[in-house]
Amino acid sequence: MVPTDPAHILKSQDVVTGVARFLSNQQDPHVPGYVRYSASGDLFSDHQKTNLAGSIFALKLYAMLGETDQKRIQPIVDRVLSFQRPDGSFADPYVCKKRFIRNTLSSLKHRDLSNLGNQSYIRAETRQAYSALLLHHVLPHKVDANIPTTPQAIHTFLSRLDWTRPWGAGSHFSHLLFFLSLFKKTKKLTQEQYLEARSSACTFIASLQHEDGAWYTGNPSHRQKVNGAMKVISGLIVDDLPFEHPKELINLCLTQEATQTHDACDQINQILVLRYSTRLLNHPYHQEDINTFCQNALIQWGAYYFPEHGGFSFHKHRANDRYYSAKVSQGLNEPDIHGTILFVWGLSMMKQLLQTENLPNFHEIKS
Template sequence: MVLPSWTNDLNEKILGFLSKLEVRLQPGRYLPCVSGVTYQGKNVSLGFSCFALKIYYMLGHWDKLENEEQKKWISYIKSFQNHHVKNNYDPIKKYAFIDTFLIDYLESFRRKISKRKLLNKIFSISNDDEFLTNSQKAIIAETKQAIASLAEIGEFSDIPYCQFPNSEKKIVEYMEKFDWSKPWASGGQTSALTVFMELEGKRKIPTKEIISLQNATSSFFESIVDSDTGGYFSGDIPNHGMLVNGAMKVLTALDWLNVPIHFPEKLIDTTLSMLPKSDGCHLVDAVYVLHRCCQRTNYKRDTIKDYFISVLDMIRLHHNKDGGFSYNISSAQKSYYGLPISKGYNESDIHGTVLLTWALSMIFQFNNSGSDWKIIKP
């Protein structure tokens, strides 16, 4: 595969874009975009700091930073870990990484929704609640993001985050509560368990107990794998995007569990059956699934090469003159966990840039292009 010319000099272009997002005098703090950033986008920061760190790592630029700058950035991310545990009514928050601005927004929004649910209950309007609130889901996801980002550079949380089920039975019960007919969300939440067990639990919980929990998690994923598509779900086969994105989340978990993909060739066929939707998540998820499956088998490598050529053409449409990538074509990402972070102008954003840089790093490796870009472990 001959890489297109637009992929030349991407290091300098991407780093140039990131430099525009840096918040002065606050090492490690980044904005989501330049021109259309909202008030909320200026105040939320943990996730964007992790995204920027991952970009620096993938481009091989982290090691080129001054040691003092690295320390300040690491300290900035670690400053979000919640040490105020005595008055926490929600155990999920204990030693979690919490962006207060984001979580306060989600919790205030939930209080407004709760009034509506009370009226629904009074008038017997059926509406089954999910067992995790949006703020809890965000805390779990952001904590996983922070822990995995720190691990890329050999760092760990100050205090191990061990707020996950502590027995095989509880692990299975927890995983069964998710709606596996929608594996994208369910896979994302449950894959966090594997990061917490491997990077956090092993620092506090006896190894034998952790292995038992990991085995239970692995067995659950095996119980929902579909031998026809290679995907992980329950009920009817989801649409292509849901199926591939859900598989991507489970494959990240299997990687942390050191468990082989169950049906890599079937999953390759499923992914290749359709090009992904042209947004940051769909593009990188399809590439990741093929990347991981190719580590297990040489099946259809020529077809995968052609698929990646098409994906490169799609990614190019997200690359902008400012040097970065936009999550959507000609539009920066507008929300982050429901928080309005930008006005969606025609400009790059940090989330689109981290996702599509990651996608490119995997394509470059597949192509043996000699790139020194690194691949992250999410």
């Protein structure tokens, strides 16, 4: 008998083999390490120096699949490393070019000089590249990032972010903690310097936390609060740092129905907040409500999965067409690697939330 559970397909181990098949099919046999962004609708004309994101996401997917075959991994590692710039940062020239004019005009309009020259994108992509490489025990010879490392500079940096929009501001907080931890590991910061810097960042972020658990100023939307909380928590968990009000954060997520989410980011951000708030409590809290929330989410996620391909789409029934505002695909009714990495990550975290569920065996990663 065919199962009637709409979420059944995502509870099957066939999803694991499907994702592995999708990842294999996305690779260009003529360009080692190149991994297509969408199944067939990419807009990149040159496979040599474009689509860094495809290779980064592939490394993360291989880590969650538990793949250790260096014949599969090394070409992708080499390709990611080829995008490193002399200053140690990573960026895709195609994305930088497509974003430059729009970002410059936006920065001048909003008097946000911090993002001139694609600085925000470069910081985010550099973090993505380093985190993907570290999952496979690879660290570039030159490790650097344009971030503050002294307590005063950190306070100034965080103060200048727009916390009325915590989704964006929280991402920069997350990048900051990631790089501070990386600098400690690579001896760019002493243990004492690292602890001082981390303390400055954590003291600042604690001052922004409200009784509903989220970190913000002003009156942001519920969506901004949840997604901003995800960004803050994704930085704190780099070194397993605790945070206050986990119960309130769980309540915040449970009040937002899964049907109100917009794309893969919204879907997975809720799960991460639930996952790490629950872990911090270390005892059951609204477990039945969380189970119901996750079951509803699985039903929603089924609409993003393409069994014939083995991958997920970023948007419901269509591939993502923009990456950091740069047009990268036609947005066809097909899966893309961006949606696939996010939903696989979500399934890996959901397995920890629903410990009795027979969900696919994906290895959980932190970012």
